[in-house]
Structure formats: structure tokens, C-alpha cells
Amino acid sequence: MTVDRGLPGLFQQGEEWTDRWLSAAAHRSEQFARVTAAELTEDRLTALGPSLGVDLVAVARHARAAVRRANLRDGLLAALLVAWAVPAALLVHRARLGQPVGPQLLGLLGVLAAAWTLVLVTEHRARTMVFRVIDGNGPPPDRLVPPLDPELESRLSEQARTNVLPYHEPAERTNPFVGSGEMVEERVWQPIDISTPAKDPAGGGELPIVGFDVVDLHAFVAREMGDIAGLEGLRARNRLYVRGAMTRHAGKELLPDPLRAPRTTIPEGMVEAGLTRPGLGMRTYLCLEGVGQGGRVIVSMHLRARVQHPRLSWEVTTHVVPPLREEFLDVRRLRQDPFGHWWSLWRLATGEFLPALFKVPARLWRRGRARALRSWRLWRARWAIGKQYEEFDYGADGSIRARAAVSLRLMEFSDTNDAVDFLQRLRQGVLTATEQFLKAHHIDTASFEQAQQVINHHSYTFHGTITGQGFNFGGQGTVHLTGTGTGTAPGHGQGQGPGGPSPSPSPAPAGP
Template identity: 65%
Template sequence: MKAGRELPTLFQYGEEWTSRWLSASAHLDEEFARATAIELTEDRIRALGPSLGVDLVAVARHTRLAVRRTNLRDGLLAVLFTAGAGYLAVLVHGILAGPVEASLGRSLLGLVGVLAASWGLVLVVEHRARVLALKVIALGGPPPEGLAPPLDPGLEERLREQERANVAPYHEDAERTNPFVGSGERFQERVWHPIDISKPANASGGGKLSIIPFDVLDLHAFVEQEMGNIAGLEGLRAAHRLYVRGPMTLHAGKDLLPDRLRPPRAVIPEDMVQAGLARPGLGMRTYLCLERVGDSGRVIVCMHLRARLQHPSLTWEVAAYVVPPLRDSFMRVRTLRLDPFGRWWTLFTFTTGAFLPLLFKVPARLLRRAWDKFLRRWDLGYARWVIGKRHIEYDYGATGSIRAEAAEELEHIEFSDSTDALDFLQRLQRGVLTATEQFLKAHHVDTRSFDQAQRVITHHSYTFQGPINGPGIYGDHGTFNLPGGAPSPSPEPTKP
């Protein structure tokens, strides 16, 4: 923006947008709160998938708080249900055995009192949940993790370590669909056109320069360092991550799996990550992960790169993924009325419609939770028994992540988010090509082969056509077309 130009500030959230909405949803969506609390806070043996752009500590705090509140509600409802059942039994017995007005009156009054107490309990709990949800998303309010009590320090440290993970064990089944767990939906996977790196560049005074030797580690380190300096890529997150197939976790060593009966670590020594570049193991490969976050963290574009350097050629393995914004169900807090009358009226109507099902179904609900908890502990205990006694391989890999599972389907992505994603993908592709060219020139490699390969690569660019609604279609030559018309052909490459 031109220096000295003053413009008004438009409404916007920071990158904590996703964390705020997920934390708020925990107070309004009991099913999500329980599933997320189990995922983040319960004992486990499998790895957690990377949740890009999410403050896991904040989300874990709010899900734990929401679960404890509903547990307290159901515990009190269970007491009221027992009392109500007793009053009802006395009332029915009195009617059948012969009316005793005093006894019938007390039983009827007690039954009404149970219903009134249940209604009031549900109203208070729901009111508290809505107040906290609104506080979490308040513009300019405190960070979401400050609005809920802290968890065990060891647990929070594990979650913070997960946010800076440089290794990601993935489940065996993900190898066929998306080994980059947590990176969203697959947009494109390609191996770029090979580049001849055997010819030296011409010297300015004539003759040939001597090629400066390099390996794949040098190339990756240069691209990682320079990507953030390339125009149009401000705010890019670039880091290397070792992806390990779940059953191979055991063979990666103590640095990744110090205890076979506990989940793998999320951060390992850097030399192990580099080893996955120089000498990939069976089911162990390191990728340069480029992550670009859109406005307010709504959409995230991930590009996973791996150089294939086998003299005399170089090529890039490229996998592009998109994490769409959260589903509309996580935006329920936006529909809460804020005017005094509307706030209490909607709360009154919700409580009136919900308290009887909550009261009458509380025994079944508590039994189901106890049974599910028993099954989880049984499965975990059995897995540890099998690992410890039979010494067989176990799949420690993650199957997904909280952020990716809460996202909208890619085919339903909105216009502004889709154009942001396409713009980011094109800029990332251009940035990788620019950094690669700079690296080759710095090492005195003739770049004529690179120029030819670049024309082929950019010919297969990402395009966006058609309206935003309806199922997406993957077109030819790397295009991504949405319905509304036939995909137009990619432009012809520019002639040299």
C-alpha cells in the first residue's frame, strides 16, 4: 500500500479464527466435544495427526470444560430421574391401592418438583454454554485458551509439541488415499518434468564453469530458506517433516518410539528428518512441507515436495492438498441471538423442548458412555498386551486430524476461499521453480534444461472455471474444474 495512505480497518479475525470456532463449538455441540476430548486428552497409543492452524491446547481445554459440564448435568439429572421414578411409583401404587389424598398430593408435588428442577438445570447449563461460546469468538477478546482452566502440564506440553511436529506416522490404510494425514483433500499429485543437471553453465569470459557439487540435502535446505523471501509468499510456513508408515514406526528407533506401549513422539532429532531425504527407508520419507494460510485461517494450502536427485537428472515429487474452511455446523454460535428478549426466549424454548428427552434418556446415555469407555480401555489394554507379550508389529499411525475432519468438502468450497487456494497453489509452484533455478545457477549448472522443463510444468497449471456449487471435477493437465461448463484447454506454452 502506498506510504501515507490511510484506510479504515475492515472486520477480520487473526489466524486463531479456527481455534476460536472449534473451541466455541465444543460448548454447543456435545458430540464434537466428547469426541475431541477423547482424541486430545485420553490415554492413547496411536499418533495424533497434524492439525494445521489449530491451537490444540485451547481446543483441548474447552472440550474438557464442556465435557465436565455436561457430565455434571447428567449426574444431577440421574439423581432427579431416580427421585422422579420413586415419586411416580408411589403415585401409581397409591392410585391402585386406594387413594390417600395426602400421599397422592405429596407424590404429585414431588414429581412436579423433579420436572421443574430438571428444566431449571438444563436452562442453567445451556445458558452457561452459550455465554462461554460467545466469549470465545468475541472480536478483540482474550485468547481462547485463557477462557478455560488449564489441563495437566504434561498433557499440554505433549499437545504443544504436536503443533511443531517434524514427524508424522500415518496409518497403513492412508498409504492408498492420503499419507499426508491432516493436510486436507488431495488437489494434485505429480512428478515434475526431469531437469538435466550434468552440464556446466557458460562462463562470462568464455568457456565453462565448474559445477559446484551438491546433494539433495543442499537443495532442500536452500528451497526451505529462500521460499519465504520470494515475492508473493509472505507468511509461508516451510519445514521438513518425516512421514512414516504406521507399522514401520517401531523400526525408526528409540528417538521416535522410546516406549512401545506409548504413542510415538511428535518431534525427533533433525538428523533423522534429514536421513529421510538422503536415504529414505522402507515407508519412511521426508518432505518439505509448505503451508500457506488464508485470511483468518479459513483455508490452508499444503504443498509437499521431495527432490528426486539421480544424476544426471533432477525432478520434484509434488503433492498439493487443500484444507477447506470449517463446516457450517461449527458456525452455530453465529445464529445465537444477542438481544435480551431473543436471548432468553430462544433459551426458554430450547430448554422446554430438550429437558424431557435429556431427563428420560439419562440412564441410557450414562450406560452407553460407560460401555464406550470400557471398550476404549479394553482395546487399548489389549493392544498393549499384544505388543508387550507377542512382540508383533503395531500400526501406530494417525488416521486423520481434528482440523481436517472438521473441514467442509472441497467440492463445496466457497468462491473467495477457492480463489485464495488456487492463488496460493500457483504462487507456491512458481516459488519452488524460482528457488530451484536460483540454486542451480548458484551451483553453476546450465539451466537450459530447466527452462524447457519449466515450460512443461507451468503448462500443467492449476486453473479454476465454472460456478462454485456442485461436485468438483479434476480435469486434464492438472486443471481443476467446477461444473457450469466444459473445461477450457490450458494455454499453450510460451515459445522460447
């Protein structure tokens, strides 16, 4: 029980910290705004990867607003360029004839002054919105810009509650948990004997074993993990992962229209079926997801119970989404004092208005070409699906949040410690919940206790030189596993099977 000492509060990052910086980045980077707007708001066939800890509605609204502002700027610049060409042609013609060119020269200068003013005003509006977005005392970022289409916003909101995820076909060879960040650990825990009944504490022999299946075990762990691990705000839910090309075979509950993107939620019965009777390329995992303060760091554990009488084992994969890269935080260096603000705008407009004016045809051409290519590829894919019945990969290949994160090996000290603590609590919480479940079903836990010693005796690395019980964080983002486990992820870890060498008592060496 925590004692309230009445101490003064320190500065805290709000829950929408990541939303604010990603939304602000849309106003700072036109490329990020256009890519994000296309991914979140345009018509598509593929699924969206989960962006944990991010309000996609807010980010999509700001990306759309930033794109519209840039389009308005370029449209006006294109009109100014046409207006510039007329006095420029007259000036050249009159100069050749030796006639006065004063009015034409004034016209040229007027057009250039208008272009300079347009670039300055557009950047001023963008920075004003940036300052409003990152103001932690201001309204939530989604209230600062107009809403999108209600149906679109409803679809984006459902991403936070998704219980199914088609993933890009090539991800099966590396990391099918797209959008979850970088893999830290991948192993199968030591099998546990579940065939021996527990002794009756009151005497009289053995207790009858209470039957169960993997659905019962997953439900118990999901229900009890929050209290056991002491992790406030832990999200625990089953999620069906489907290989992208197998999406059509999952039925109309997932893909009611082959010419549209798959749904984000399906009936729970289908999700549970992925536990008891997994299909080809369709498996259900218990996803334990925790978001750090303000969404800076996201740690997730994907579990899958394997019950093949008389043994139970856990397939375990853990991931970390690090904080945002530095370019998403560079708005902190913008000057907000009146003189510095306008001086920096004057310098930017002076240096960029000529390229902005004279390169606007090329920008409009590239933008139109890219939009036409996206429309063509979408039409071609739908034609192939509808007319030729081709197999299509509906899977997601990542998420906005994961792509915006810094490399795992570049995480800072505090964020790394938070991730270590979260991983330790998750692992110990799953073990404790498993033990409680076995005892509740009158199963002897002697085999579990032996397996627990092996499970707890391993180490892996992903950053720095921070060490903890069962953890050793070194460089290069490598993962070193010792002890009993199966499975090897290229570039992520190595494990020894039950017949392999005994675990080393020393932690794995840190990378160079």
C-alpha cells in the first residue's frame, strides 16, 4: 500500500506526449505529413499495423491539415509563377526593342514579393500550429484541427481495439508481430509436466486434476497479470495473427469484401479457435502490452501456450518500441520569442522562396505522378483479385509509431531501465500466474519449479551496460540466450534445447 506523503508534484509527460510530437512533425515535415496522410486516410487494401500508444485519429487530422496547407501554398505559387511569366516575357521583348521596362520590372518584383510573403506566412502558420500542439497545458491535439470523415475516424479508432492482424508475408521469416518494434527475445520456455496431481494438504492422497485447455490458461493469465506484475495500465488480450496471403481463407468475418481492407475486429470465437485449432498461417497469441509515461517506450510480450499432454510450454516473444527519433523532436529548438521567431522566418523565406516558386511545377508533377501510381496499383490489385482471382497479400508491414522510433541500441539510460523493469515484471508475472493456475487445477508444481529455475536463468542484451537479474543490456542490439529454450531468430538470439549444455552462470557478454 502506498502512503500519500503530500509531496509536491514534478513535471509529468501527459498521456498524449507521443501524439503531440507526431502531430507536430506533420506540420514540420511535408514528406512525413504526405506519407502519413496517404497511409491513414487514403483508400487501401492492406491492413494497418498497430501503433501502440498513439491516437491515430489525432495524427491523421494533423497530417491532413498540413497537406492541405502545403497544397494551398503550391497552388498559389503556381498561379504566381504564371503571373510572373507574363511580365518576364514582356520585359525581355521590350528590352530587345530598347523600350522602357519599368512597369514590367515592377510586376516581376511584385510577384517575387508575393511569393516571399506566401512562403513566410505558410511557415508562420505551420509553426504557430506546432507550438499549440506541443503545449502540454493546451487542449488535446485532436481538438486543434477539423475532424475527418466520421467513417474514417471510426476505422482509425478501432485500431486501438484490434484483435486480429494480417501481417505482410515476408515478415513470417523475420518478425510477424509487425508494429511491435524490435525483437528482444524469442524462445520456447522449458516444458512443464501437467499430468501429476497435487497432494491433498489435508491428507488422504491426491487431489483430482481439474481439466483445462489453452483458452482457460490464456484467459486466466490475461485476467490476473495486471495485479500480479504490478503494471498499471497493462493491456492483455488475445490477438489472431494471420499471414497476409491467408487472409481470404480466414472467412468473411475478417474479409467481407476481397476488394477492401480487412476488418480490425472479429468474433472472439475465431480468436480462441486460433489457440485450440490454429489454421495454416493463423495463430492466436496473448498480447501483453505496456506503454510507458507519455508513450515514450512500449514493451510487449506475445505468449502462446502449447498444451500437448502431458506437457505444457510457453512460446514467448518480447519486443520494445523505443522513443521517437531526434528529428521528431527538433521543434524544441524553434525560437518562440517574437524577435527570434520572425527573424528565423525572414531567413527561411529569403532562402527558400525562389526554389519554392520556380520548382513548383516539378513538385506538382512528382506529386501527381505518385498519386496516379498509387491509384493505378490499387486498381490493378483489385482487378487481379476480382477478375483473375489472384492471391493477394493483405498484411501490414509495420506501423507509424515503430517506424518513427530510434534504434534500440540508441535508447537512453532512463528509458532502458524502464524497459528492463517492465520485461522483468512481465516474465515473473507470467510465471506466477502459471503457477497459480496449475495449483487451482490441482496439478503438482514440482516440474514447474524446476522449469522456472531454468527459465529465469538467462540473459539478453539490447543497449548500454545496464544489468539486472536475468538481463544484460549491451551494444549492437544483439540477443544472447542461455539456458533451456528452443528456436533461434537470425540476428536476435540463440537457444539450447533441453539436451543442450547447461546454462552459464555468467551474463552474456555485451556487444562491442
